[in-house]
Amino acid sequence: MTKTAIIDVRDASKAYPGGVKALDAVSLRVEPGEWVALMGASGSGKTTLLNLLDGLDKPSNGEVIVLGRDLSSMGPDEGAVFRRENMGLVFQQFHLIPYLTALENVMLAQHFHSMADRKEALEALASVQMDHRVRHLPSQLSGGEQQRVCIARALINDPKIILADEPTGNLDEANERKVFEIFGALHAQGRTLVVATHDRELGALAGRIVRLQHGRMVHRQASGGAVRDASAGPAGIPAFPAGTR
């Protein structure tokens, strides 16, 4: 039975001034609770696609429907509100506020969402094994610890969708493992994850891999490694709307 897509990208293209086409007619449907890995070489358009999904960027053409709302028609403030209500963002470079402690960085996301709650923020940090470093500034934390704070910040508002951009890109192997575990647990909780990554191991953990090349979707691959045609959606769900192939 076909579920309603939580993310539905329809023929989305993104061109930058000067004619550079970062995305070219990409279509993607993601179901609730699904873990999708976006893979491809640098410059293939993974981050651009993620930016369209979180509303930080708008497509030059096509539509990006998330939770039934068309992000491309939202203004900057409407997009910000939608993002804080529904999404958790994880970055490769962590992007923690350098003058706030780990705890305050998490509470900042709460502040934008509703109201800062110290107890909840501490629980979120504990869930990523960071409860012993809550008073430390980002500069006093290792890369892996910063990434875990970043994940705690992404989770604090109980988002429906988690978008992660190269979450293990700056981590050593031990910290990579911890991130894998956290993402696995999040998936097990039924959260929807879209992760852009170079990391094959992380990609293999995803339920579905979407490969991009020069801004185009080249093919999709189930987590077991079975490569399928790009136009075919998982579990029989059509990947593209009619007429886009």
Added chain:
Amino acid sequence: MLRRMLFKSSIHRPGVLLWTTLTLTLCAALVTLFATTTLQVNRKMTGALAELGANAVAAPARHAGSRPVWAVLFSEAREAHARSALLHLRVGLVKGLPVAVVAARPGPLAMMTPYWRITGRRPESAGTCLVGARVARRLTLAPGDSLKVAWGTAGGASSYRITGILSSGDEDDGRVFVKVFGIPSEVKTATSVSPAAEKRLKGPDFTYALLSVPGGARGVARLAATLRASDAGLAVNPFRQILYGEGAVLNKVDLLCGLALAAVFLLSVLGLSAAVASRVLTRAREISLLRALGAKRRWVAGFLVAEMSFHGLIGGLAGFCIGTWMAQGVGRHVFETSFSPSPEAFAVALTATVLVAAAAGAAGVRRALKLDPGVLLRSE
């Protein structure tokens, strides 16, 4: 959360904090210096000019329907920190010639007429008078002489001893000044005034007031407007020459300090705007992150302006102390007087500094809102 962020972001980059706060401190110090100088010079010059005597006269309005209410004038004059002296004029006959005799309290009158040149001294008791130079010449009077004034059929006669001869260069030279109540107020027995002389006595008593109003022409105009509005049946008219002199000096001081203040304000805004705009660029990722976490544009703008205003507050307080110290030095060495710290200068300095900071912050906001979070946060 916002307060904590404001504080921490401010102290996070001590170099930037030092630079912006120093700029704002300098701005506040200069604003305080010029504001204090303007205020104190105005105050002291107004005080000094008040020593020159009356700069306006109040008299019954020509077409007033009601009787003049002098109590209103004195009340409004007190409100305006003005000095006043009430004068009653009655025409009497001296040796058959009509002479204007003016009765006033000696103290206030002396305050309003410090510019009179007096041979002898001012009258201090009832029964003494000061005679204008023209009257003295015409009637050959000198200090120590007696002066008998006949009031016609209305009031008998009064005798005065002349204590001095005044020379003012204006109409006061043709008058006789006596202590108030020196003119009889009730009808007395008729005197031996001839019917021909009686006819030369003009009109009824006339009352007017001399005023020394601070604030030059503007101060007088304000008092005149207040009196008009109060319907007291009185009109205030300035002594133009004195006021123009006062006004010219005060306006020059105001203009000079105003120009200096505007220059300080403009230069501070320009200098700080450049610094803030460049700081926004160094914080581009932090600002982009706030947007990515769901901060509205208004929140980001408010945060940046509040951050600069916080610096402005620190700079304003420090600058006021330094500026007051500088103003005291200027007062001592340039004006040879002491300038005291004034709450008005404090308010002006603090407002100006916070405004400069907020204006500079606004320039940063403009740049911050143009940032593209999608580009700045990407990892590729």
